[in-house]
Amino acid sequence: MGIIRELSDSLANRIAAGEVVERPASVVKELVENALDAGATQIDVELEEAGMKRMTIRDNGHGFYPEDAELAFVRHATSKIKDEHDLFRIKTLGFRGEALASIASVSKVTLKTKREDQEGIQLTLDCGRLTDRSAIAMNRGTELTVEQLFFNTPARLKYLKTTHTELAAITDILNRVAFAHPDVKLYAVHEGKVLIQTNGSGDVRQALASVYGHQTIQGTLVATGATADYQLTCHLVKPEVTRASKNYITLILNGRSVKNFALTQAVLNGYHTLLPIGRFPIVVIEVTMDPLLIDVNVHPAKREVRLSKEAELCQLIQETIRLTLSRQTLIPKVTPPK
Ligand code: ADP
Numbered sequence: 001m002g003i004i005r006e007l008s009d010s011l012a013n014r015i016a017a018g019e020v021v022e023r024p025a026s027v028v029k030e031l032v033e034n035a036l037d038a039g040a041t042q043i044d045v046e047l048e049e050a051g052m053k054r055m056t057i058r059d060n061g062h063g064f065y066p067e068d069a070e071l072a073f074v075r076h077a078t079s080k081i082k083d084e085h086d087l088f089r090i091k092t093l094g095f096r097g098e099a100l101a102s103i104a105s106v107s108k109v110t111l112k113t114k115r116e117d118q119e120g121i122q123l124t125l126d127c128g129r130l131t132d133r134s135a136i137a138m139n140r141g142t143e144l145t146v147e148q149l150f151f152n153t154p155a156r157l158k159y160l161k162t163t164h165t166e167l168a169a170i171t172d173i174l175n176r177v178a179f180a181h182p183d184v185k186l187y188a189v190h191e192g193k194v195l196i197q198t199n200g201s202g203d204v205r206q207a208l209a210s211v212y213g214h215q216t217i218q219g220t221l222v223a224t225g226a227t228a229d230y231q232l233t234c235h236l237v238k239p240e241v242t243r244a245s246k247n248y249i250t251l252i253l254n255g256r257s258v259k260n261f262a263l264t265q266a267v268l269n270g271y272h273t274l275l276p277i278g279r280f281p282i283v284v285i286e287v288t289m290d291p292l293l294i295d296v297n298v299h300p301a302k303r304e305v306r307l308s309k310e311a312e313l314c315q316l317i318q319e320t321i322r323l324t325l326s327r328q329t330l331i332p333k334v335t336p337p338k
């Protein structure tokens, strides 16, 4: 008699959840990305105990069809891609169909959702299993509440840091969303304290101001550049304002905030000697390109990406920043004649 067996869906989901939902911030990221993919123009986030006790993400996006809502919690169920062809032309933030299944398997979830032309529904799930389904009245959009995150994965619960640290990770995610999607009104509150509030004007500078304050971002330079493959816009907070970590360099590729060592290095090379040793700039780099040039299917949480023409983009970033900053510092300070 053999000893190999297929794991149950619920166990498989819980194992997979380890890769997608490491901590409350990863849940916030996945749910906010879902709201963005649903075309939301307003997203509200409410948190208790840095999301560990409870978090609610509300959006005014297109909502779920009543017949889709349950399926959305099945692993690899997605509306965003349908075949291999789509996999190489990803225009949405999600596509793996893993987040809702993973999140629901390690928490208690309530989904309220309504499409324009459909009736509203509410589902509750416990460890990924449906416990209730009912009709409700609400406006178009979706509200997802996640409670008791990781209550059934004690090892993960133990690994979580203090509320303060988990909240900092959430704020970092939300700030990046604000920079990448300035056209979306983002509001987040933790136990009565506002974490971020943007006005959805579409202007990255206003998003920068709401995160760092008007004072800090005064004199921010905007530089643009392009090659045949890439269109680049850089928002460079004046070089006198520096930080002790590279975390304030935000790279946004086709609307997705990513981590990439080579591109970050290209930004720093662009500044060259303008930065004191051990200090780093506040920068938002936006790049648009053909989705064929970027492989986002490298990491389950999609933080890392692979670019097929990385060196070309590095060169463009470095040169655009270098030129803009050198022009700025070369402008002679006009002293009035005596
Ligand atoms: P993915 O985003 O990779 O498709 P998810 O597990 O995050 O996978 O979501 C599964 C599906 O549920 C999505 O493809 C989408 O159709 C639907 N969905 C999730 N969140 C929302 C939302 N906020 N509004 C509308 N539809 C949503």
Ligand code: MG
Pocket: 030, 033, 034, 093, 094, 095, 097, 099, 100
């Ligand atoms: Mg998703």
